[in-house]
Amino acid sequence: RKLVYTYDESDPEDVKLLGGKGAGLVLMYKQGLPVPPGITITTEACKLFYSNGERLPDGLMDEVREAMRWLEERTGRKFGDPRNPLLVSVRSGAPVSMPGMMDTVLNLGLNDDTLRGLIELTGNERFAYDAYRRFLQMFGSIVLGIDKKVFDDIFEEIKRERGAKYDSELSADDLKEVVRRFKEVLGDKFPQDPWKQLELAIMAVFRSWNSPRAVFYRKANNITPDVADGTAVNIVAMVFGNMGFDSGTGVLFTRDPATGENVLYGEFLPNAQGEDVVAGIRTPKSIEELKNERPDLYKQIYDMAKKLERVKKEVQDIEFTIERGKVFLLQTRNAKMTPLARVKTVVDMYEEGLVTKEEALARVKPEHIIGLLYPRLDESYLKKHGISPIAEGLNASPGAATGRVVFDADTAVEWRNRGERVILVREETRPDDVHGFYASEGILTSRGGMTSHASVVARAIGKPAVVGVEKIKIDYDKREFRVDGITVREGDVITIDGFTGKVYLGEIPTAKAELPREFFEILRMADEVRSLGVRANADTPEDAEIARRFGAEGIGLLRTERMFRRPERLSIFQQVIMARDSEERREAMNKLVPFLRNDFLEIFRVMEGLKVTVRLFDPPLHEFLPSSDELLEKLCEARMRGDSDEVSKLESLLRRVRELREANPMMGHRGVRVGVTYPEIYEAQVRAIVEAYLQLRKEGKDLQVQIMIPQVADYREIKYVKEKAIEPVFKEYGVRMPVGTMIEVVRACITADKIAKEADFFSFGTNDLTQGVFTFSRDDVENKFMHDYLEKGILDFDVFQSLDTEGVGELMRIAVEKGRAANPNLEIGICGEHGGDPKSIEFCHRIKLDYVSASAFRVPVARLAAAHAAL
Ligand code: PEP
Ligand code: MG
Structure with a gap:
């Protein structure tokens, strides 16, 4: 098999074989752009190198010699010829970009003889010695493995001896001395034979594929062997940016990689070679300056950059060198950009007719959308000030937030009302803390996992949250928390990063982007492509507003629990729970109807014209009574006071609490089971829903309301509550609404027909x-063993975040099939947390659900992911 290709023989599409750099060079060559000629040793050769016990494959150097002849012809120079030497760079280049992770050797082919040729050829002794000392240093450190510091120290020493501050102040003679001392270090390990140099350099580049930093980088970026297995080696004729002030080297982006603006963006260093730019030794000039100083060169570069962008249909990140006024391109690759720039450039390129709608959509990833929605910590600030986190937990809800620590929801609201920014810090949160969520910039808990209350609510309303930070010990009485000997008091400022799960002391600046026009535009394009509907999980008017603004087509899950917990309602609902018979229960429930009706009405008004699925009561009843500990304490006090009325009231409450106690409440008396035992609860909820709906109609507005029953395991449960609690109310008011069910119990999937x-x-x-x-x-799972399961490879991902398609998904597939066969008009959606997860959305598309319902803040991501699924 052929292992070495000249540009003439290469296919620029074959990135896997040629590596990204090789393919980019070939592409530019074939487009007639000025690239120095070169040849590429394939990634296949690298694989053989490793399977060969780190030896070059047989015949490889013969192929290299053959291909080098092409290089010699193209340049009119000869490798190793003392009179007219060809010098080359030997560059790594994997199929995916691994910036700076692997090695490159420049100026290869220089030895004591060719050095003289280079001097004659250029008439520039200083330049030639500069090139030689650079080569000796790179060869010594990269190929021979000598510590780079040895060379740096010698170089600095000579600078000190000569009293030079900058490299450029060293004369040709000084550099001669540098070369002499470098050669002393290298001794006879440095081969004067250019072919030997080349062979050793090729091996060094291959070896750099498996250097610790490269291996780490691949691991960290999930670059698996099926994506990239080995590096190619590019041998490219040298061009020199350090031949005087009509030379130089630079990098540029074809559009601004931070803002996406359609202007060339980049830097240029006159009279310098590649590594000088990266090393940051001198301050480079902006491309704008080049435009003023050398408009002719700028225009050439601009035209080339735009040509590449048109061909690659992606913003390009380009390296170039100018040698005595002539421009050469050395590399082109797709640019890495901020989420803002990604979205803006994709929409711009679509509008410029450069890419199709489908191409545009495929380029925007969910992370870009998420990255635009939430503020981020200023990384450079952290780096500059050497700030490290005080603790780390789970990154439950994205975004960064800074504020004063408060330890309860009421204080959060109070401080907020006097204009403070606060972070709510709790061991864990409960539904009655939700007002504190809205008042806070972010939420921090010491317990709980990714589907804990704090996580779900924070994601739903778009507040950053870090949860399960177990190192944090909260003392509510002292109003402080401690972590590793640091005490943080109420009112102290902290910053949390919901992208990484890190917690910092003090204020860290964040960058919040305004949502640009292109954000809404790309989602509009997604809507034209997707077939899945996208609704939101929302149970307050505020959530509903967010959902609507982000383009939700309705509410797929309106949980009603919260309504019973709000201040005036809880005591009434406790009467419901305490009622002795159906009559008393109905009476107490009816007192709640006006409150509930009002809650529904507020949400319905926001969702006018759309579909709203209201779920009937779901949790176990004991959650609405005080704990027995709390009651016992109160009982004790009442007895001491001799308050006999209070005593008997507390005693009966305690009796009821004990009656309701269950070993496994989440598998206990909840959901439709409560509806079967106490149909009065569902009946009153339905009454409130219907009345709110009729009121809205009276206001001249309309929407579609659906009623949903939770926790169903058997069809007779539905039948029963329909008969007892739902249909009588419909009949009374003369309305009908679709009645459906959650499918969240295994048996329901299997008996879906x-x-x-x-x-x-x-x-x-x-x-x-x-x-x-x-x-x-x-x-509990996230705090207990999920971590272990992921670490030990028993699970590949957290199944509460991304759907287990093999198990849970298989049950869903069965339910869809059986359900649709029995009832062709059945509408099917998903409202679990997975409804906002792109991979799960893909699956939902495949099994042909009608819609997904996601937390309000996830709606944009869901719209995009639904479009991706349809591409
Ligand atoms: C579910 O179980 O997936 C669901 C949406 O209901 P909840 O999270 O309220 O139990
Ligand atoms: Mg549920």
């Missing part, structure tokens, strides 16, 4: 379904 006969729609509750399928407690 029977259930579909009783239900107008299904909505997969994959939080509970995952919990049931794995028998993993969704509230």
Whole structure:
């Protein structure tokens, strides 16, 4: 097999064989752009090198010699010829970019003889010695493995001896001395034979593929052997940017990689060679300055850059060198950009007609959308000031936030109202803390996992959150927390980073981008492509507003629990729980109806014209009563005071709490089971829904309301509550609404055909379904063993974040098939947390769900992911 290719023989599309740099050079060559001629040793050769016990494959150097002849012809020079020497660079280049991770040797081919040729050829002794000392240093450190510092020390020593501050102040004679001392270090390990130099350099580049930093980089960036297995080696004729002030070297982006603006962006260093730019020794000039000083060169570079952009249909990151007024391009690759620049350039390129809608959409990743939605920490600030985090937990909800520490929701609201920015810090949060979420910049908890209450709510309303920071010990009484000997008091400023899970002391600046026009534009394009609907999980008017602004087509899950916990309602609902019979229960529930109706109405108004799926009561009742410990304490006090009325009230409460106690409450008396035992609760909820709906109609507005039953395991549960609690209310008011069910119990999936006969729609509750399928407690797993399972490779990902398609997904597939067969009009969606996860959305598209419902803040990501699934 052929292992070495000249540009003439190469296919620029074959990135896997030629590596990114090689393919880029070939592409530029074939486009007629000025690249120095070169040849490429393929990634296949690298693989052989390794399977060969780190020896070059047989015949490789013969192929190299053959190909070098082409190089010699193209340049009119000869490798190793003392009178007219060809010098080359030997550069690494993997199929995916691994910037700075592997090695490169420049000026190869120089020896004591060719040095003289170079002097004659250029008439520039200083330049030639400068090139030679650079080569000796690179060869010594990269190929021979001598510590680079040895060379740096010698160089600095000579600078000191000569009283030179800058390299450029050294004369030809000084550099001669540098060369002499470098050669002393290298001794006879330095081969004068250029072919030997080349062979050793090729091996060194191959070896750099497996250097510790390269291996680490691949691991960190998930670059697996199927993506890139080995580096290519590019042998390219040298061009020199350090031949005087009509020479230089630079890098540029074809558009601004930070803002996406359509202007050339980059830097240029006159009279310098490649590594000088990277080393940051001198301050480079901006490309703008070049435009003023050498408009002719600028124009050439501009035209070439734009040509490349048109061919590659991507913003390019280009290296160039100017040798005595002539421009050469040395590398081109797709630019890495900020999320803002990514979205803006993609939309611009679509509008310029450069890419199709599909191409544009494929280039925007969910991370770009997320990156635009949430503020980020200023990394350079952290680096500059050497700031490290005080603790680390789970990155539960993205974004960075700074504020004063508060330890409870009421204080959060109070401080917020006097204009403070606050971070709510709790061991864990509960539904009655939600007002504190809205008042806070971010949430920090010492317990809980990715689907804990704090995480779910924070994601839903777009607040940054870091959870499960177990090192943090909170003392609510002293109003402080401690971590590693540091005490943080209420009012102290901290910063949390929901992207990384890190917690910092003090304020770290954040960068928040305004949402640009292109953000909405790319989502509009996504809508034209996707077939999955996208709705939101929302249970407050605020959530509903966010959902609507981000383009949700309705509410796929309106949880109603919160309504019972708000201040005036809780005590009434406790009467419901305490009621002795159906009559009393109905009476107490009816007192709640006006409150509930008002809550529904507020949300319905926001969602006018769209679909809203309201889920009936789901949690176990004990959550709405005080704990028995709390009651016992109060009882004790009441007895001491001799308050006999209070005593008997507390005693009966305590009795009820004990009655409601269950070993496994989440698998206990909850959801539709409560509805079966106490249909009065569902009946009153339906009444409130219907009344709110009719009120809205009276206001001349309309929307579609659907009623959803949770925790169903058998079709007869639906039948029963429809008969007892839902249909009588419909009849009374003369309305009808679709009635459907959550599918979140394993049995419901398997008997979906029977259930579909009783239900107008299904909505997969994959939080509970995952919990049931794995028998993993969704509230505990992240803090207990999920980490272990991921680490030990038993699970590939957290199944509460991304759908387990093999297990949970298979059940969903069965349910869809059986459900649709029994009821062709069945509408099917998903409202578990997975509904906002791109990989899970892909799966939902494949099994042909009608829609996904995601936390309001995830709606943009869901719209994009649904489009990707349809591409
Ligand atoms: C679910 O179980 O997936 C669901 C959406 O319901 P909840 O999270 O309220 O239990
Ligand atoms: Mg559920």
